[in-house]
Amino acid sequence: MDYLLTEKGKLDLEAILKDRSLYAFDFDGTLAKIVQEHHAARLSRPIRFWLEKLAKRAPTAIISGRSVEDLRSRVGTAVPHLIGNHGSEGPHTRQEDIQQVRETSSGWLELITGRFQDELIRSGVTVENKSYSLSFHYRTVEQRDEARALISRIIAELSPPPRIVLGKSVVNVMSPTASHKGTALLEYMRRLDCSTALYVGDDETDEDVFALRDHRILTVRVGKKKGSAARYFLKRQTEITEMLRLLVEVGDQSIHTWSGCHEHGATRPVQHPNE
Numbered sequence: 001m002d003y004l005l006t007e008k009g010k011l012d013l014e015a016i017l018k019d020r021s022l023y024a025f026d027f028d029g030t031l032a033k034i035v036q037e038h039h040a041a042r043l044s045r046p047i048r049f050w051l052e053k054l055a056k057r058a059p060t061a062i063i064s065g066r067s068v069e070d071l072r073s074r075v076g077t078a079v080p081h082l083i084g085n086h087g088s089e090g091p092h093t094r095q096e097d098i099q100q101v102r103e104t105s106s107g108w109l110e111l112i113t114g115r116f117q118d119e120l121i122r123s124g125v126t127v128e129n130k131s132y133s134l135s136f137h138y139r140t141v142e143q144r145d146e147a148r149a150l151i152s153r154i155i156a157e158l159s160p161p162p163r164i165v166l167g168k169s170v171v172n173v174m175s176p177t178a179s180h181k182g183t184a185l186l187e188y189m190r191r192l193d194c195s196t197a198l199y200v201g202d203d204e205t206d207e208d209v210f211a212l213r214d215h216r217i218l219t220v221r222v223g224k225k226k227g228s229a230a231r232y233f234l235k236r237q238t239e240i241t242e243m244l245r246l247l248v249e250v251g252d253q254s255i256h257t258w259s260g261c262h263e264h265g266a267t268r269p270v271q272h273p274n275e
């Protein structure tokens with residue numbers, strides 16, 4: 001893993017600017033700072049500013065564990081392509097497949113509320129129903145070991161056995177048949193006719209993209225981590241602003257950039273720098 005904001009990293013960013021690329025990002029911990037209260041996460045003003053500029057120039061997507069509706073309430077129209085539930089919710093998934101994923105998730109929720117409601121309340125663990133997957137949150141819980149033990153006990157009862165992805169103070173359970181962030185990104189590259197992509201994430205679910213080890217995808221992790229399959233890292237979440245600014249400014253300086261991007265990527269006319 002190398003630090004992105006170096007000459008070498010910048011050259012790799014410039015290289016993807018020359019192709020028709022998809023710029024895709026995780027939300028929590030990547031575009032938005034991790035906050036104590038899950039519902040309080042939002043885009044900072046500078047990140048929204050540069051993200052909107054990028055999205056006006058090229059195909060841009062957010063692939064998050066949140067539901068699409070939740071993302072929409074936080075991002076608005078800044079980014080045109082929103083993919084939820086760790087890659088399983090969006091227009092790229094087949095209706096029959098998504099219906100099955102929904103049924104699996106609601107079956108799990110029924111079992112959980114029927115058998116573990118009281119224990120969950122006592123422990124402080126909350127279960128978020130994201131329609132296509134469930135998330136057990138314990139960020140605000142003091143007895144963290146007990147919380148994790150309870151979550152493990154509950155997960156052991158779920159049928160079919162879910163795919164489990166650990167996050168920061170959250171355990172996500174997904175249908176074993178649901179598509180993940182890696183498959184979602186590849187599908188969006190195909191749909192948007194992009195030959196290369198940038199993907200930035202900070203968490204275990206993002207390793208589904210990093211682990212593709214696809215030479216067409218420039219992968220960046222927020223926070224250096226041993227064992228991550230990402231090519232580059234950023235030292236902290238706030239450096240996302242610098243990366244977005246670089247993409248927009250370097251892209252605008254080159255005559256090769258953004259070519260052919262507007263038919264899919266842009267939803268509004270390009271505005272000029274005096275805004």
Ligand SMILES: [Mg+2]
Pocket residue numbers: 026027028029030201202203
């Ligand atoms: Mg994240």
